[in-house]
Amino acid sequence: MAARANAGSALTRQRLKSAWLFLTPMLVVLALVAGWPLLRTISFSFTDAHLSNLDDSSFIGFENYVFLLQDPDWWRAVQNTIFFTVVSVSIETVLGLLIALALNAHFKGRGLLRAAVLIPWAIPTVVSAQMWRWMFNDVYGVINEIMLSTGLITEPWAWLADPQLSMAAVIAVDVWKTTPFMALLILAGLQMLPQDCYENAKIDGVHPVVVFFKVTLPLLKPAILVAVIFRTLDALRIFDLIYVMQGNKQDTMSMSIYARQQLVDFQDVGYGSAAATLLFMIIALFTVIYLYLGGIGREEKA
């Protein structure tokens, strides 16, 4: 008896040892590519480091942050990013919900449509940006062409030059590209809903719209919430799409673009790192909220 218990705990000990052995390579790599660079970025943000001599920098305390908070361009980037995030994620949620409902219905060619919806997601962001930049071209773009010929507008719009239109254009491309992701997450939620509520409602003759708002939407709330948080975190760090479509233009500059411009174009590593660190803090806050919500969901299940 005792021998067997001993063997059992020896086995447990061996398994624990191998657990850490198996985890170590992954943890070392993550520490190297995530932990260490993040710490260095944060410490750079308290120095006057310059790209040409990273090793020879001196500590200047919170000076970078003080400058940053006084820079109207930074606040412009913050404002742009928040506006972009709120508007694009809202549209994507509503549109994604509609598409998910449509894909959940039974009809011929559902598989085909589901595959088609994945295409925008699969196209590289840079390629999407270029494709839409061409479609939004003010002189030769097909969007102006269609709108002119259908009489929606009377003269070509300068989609990418006009300050107001350019943000709308960027949001339109993001919506096109990421709504599929949203729709698929919500669809997965839809397919896990219990069917009996629906059958009861059908027997009672409740109008489908009422069923949607009274039954479907409340049950779907957790799935939608997770999708919204995922997308929000992603939208807050937006870089590629806006950078390729608009470069460093102020009208659409996001926080990531602002930080990269300081870091690389102006070579001001200290200052750029401060901007990057602030963005990290904002996203970390959201992540903690998300993990907290996710953690609660798990405990309820268990």
Next chain:
Amino acid sequence: MSRSLRQNLGRLAFYLLLAVLLVYTIFPFYWAIVTSLKAGSEVFQPTPFPLRPAWNNYVVVFQEQPFGRQILNSLFVAVSVVLLSLALAVLAAFALGRIPFKGRRLLLFTILGVSMFPQIAVLSGMFELIRWMGLYNNLLSLVISYMIFTLPFTVWVLTTFMRELPKELEEAAIVDGASPFVIVTQVFLPLMGPALVTTGLLAFIAAWNEFLFALTFTLSSEQRTVPVAIGLISGASAFELPWANIMAASVIVTVPLILLVLVFQRRIVSGLTAGAVKG
């Protein structure tokens, strides 16, 4: 209005909506293909299809820059990233999915947290690290730095998969005296084909599409990956962009991805939702 007429109208409206959705998702790529096949000034006319397909644009893309080399660069980076992350993640997922230990949940959530890192937040630290390793303007710098977004994700999804494998398999192997390493490589790995394909594909797509690190850590056009090459064609003047060439290059790098997605549609969807819904 009779009931059946109303039903038919409703059905018609539904199919109309689906048609609009289909056009909305597909049209931009269709337009890219059309543009890539137009010659000379035809590019600037909104004809809905090329009158005489000009395949020449696809040749020019390879002549004006080392595009073939850049495709190979992207392939090398993406394949290396996939293999490396899967190897590291399978081992880690076994530990996280099947062996209970203190702090396991905290570790899992920390890993998930890393996948939320904005790339810009590690850019200056990573740049310093890469220069210190002597890998600036070297493709290996991308293989290393891409781990930051592929590794957390692969670990997370493979862990959820490992957790669901039957316990009996492992117990039988333990009775036979198999070591944990043998259990992972001989017992579990053969069962993980589908999960490896799903996560590998998603990691491949993420690495293939990455832009910011590639833009920052490589310099010469021989070391560039495809997204940077396509993104930077925009560089010069805003008026005379070679749109037909840009679209030809875009189509070349996108077609393989679309084929992958269409073939592995179900796997990709389940992989995407595994991260979010089960988490």
